[in-house]
Amino acid sequence: MSSALVFGALLGLGVLLALSPLLWPAKAEPGRGRATSSRVADELALAGLAGVPIAVIVIVAALLALLAGAIAHAVFLVPVLTIVATALGAALVPLVIRARATRRRASNRAVWPDVVDHLVSSVRAGMSLPDSIGALAELGPSSTRAAFAVFDDEYRRTGNFGACLDRLKGTLADPVADRILETLRMAREVGGSDVTAVLRGLSGYLREDAALRAEVVARQSWIRNAARLGVAAPWLLLVVLASRPEAIVAYDSAAGAALIIAGVVVTIVAYQAMVALGRLPEERRWFH
Incomplete structure (x- = not known):
């Protein structure tokens, strides 16, 4: 009975710690809390x-945690493995x-130059800025x-260009989209005949940036693949070894639990370090 209580307490603590950033985001500093909330929304x-x-x-995360913990406990009967599986x-x-979100951001990076080109064509054809943006619902990239x-x-119903533009920025949640839309907002509010020249320059810059990023990502793909292989290999080996009764007895000891916990810590640190080496800096959203 005492072991069951200890196991239940550890399981509940693991679930609580895993979900605490989502359950209590308001405990952070006011500025940091708003930034975290904005990143989650994006x-x-x-x-x-x-x-x-x-x-x-x-x-959903809590249900998956309980399901993974229950399966691990039923298969291995090792409390520390159950806690790891729950987390x-x-x-x-x-x-x-x-x-x-990362895949969507990468795919959008390739379509923003086409969006700008459509906007330039619409503005040069004499369309208003709201109509030029609305035309992208049919002429723009499918994504x-x-x-x-x-x-x-929304614009046809309300006629409020600024509010509709803000909602569009929130839907797209992309720093490049913010720059494009803020350029259009400024052109509408203060006027100017150079909006097409500015958009053409922005389109050229976006194409160069997308090509450079694609080349770097292709060359650094081996870093990400090595990181995934390095993370998966020892744990797959652990699953294979845990299928033997004598291995289960070894991992169910204090030394086995310490080894598993140390392995989890080393795996997380090593994976984050490998990913950081292959990560390109992302633009921040300054205009949301």
């Missing part, structure tokens, strides 16, 4: 989950959201058409 928007409440994501289950949802369609519908 990640959700890029991942296509802008309308999903944070509470739903927390509940990994809780982290699965944030990792998937971040991966989807951004839905966001521009929402802008076009």
Whole structure:
């Protein structure tokens, strides 16, 4: 009975620690709390989950954590492995959201020059700026058409260009989109005949930046692959070894628990270091 209570307490503590950043974000400093909330909102928007409440994501993460912990406990009967599996289950949802947001950000980087080119063509054809943006719902790249369609519908209903532009920036959640839209806002509010020249210059810069990033990412892909292989290999070996009863007895001891915990810490630190070596700096959103 005492071992079951200890195991239950450790399991609950692991779930609580894994979900604490999402459960209590308001405990941070005011400025930092707003920045964290903004980053979370941007990640959700890029991942296509802008309308999903944070509470739903927390509940799903908690259910996955309990499921992973239950499976690990049923298979291995080792408390420390159960705790590790519970933490990994809780982290699965944030990792998937971040991966989807990263892929969406990378794919959008290649389409923004086309968006600018369409805007330049529309402005030179005599269309107003709101109509030029709304036309991207049909003429723009397929990955951004839905966001521009929402802008076009809201602008036709409200006629408030600034508010609709702010909502469009929140939907796109991209620093490049912020720069493009703020350029259009300034052109509408203060006027100016050089907006097409500015947009053409921005389009050229975006194409050069996207080509350079693609080349660097291709050359550094081996770093990411090596990091994933280095993380997965020892844990796959652990699963294979844990299939033998004598290995289960060894890992169920104090020394085995210390070895697993040390392995988790080393794995996390090594993976983060490898990813940091291959990560390119991302632009920050200065205009949201």
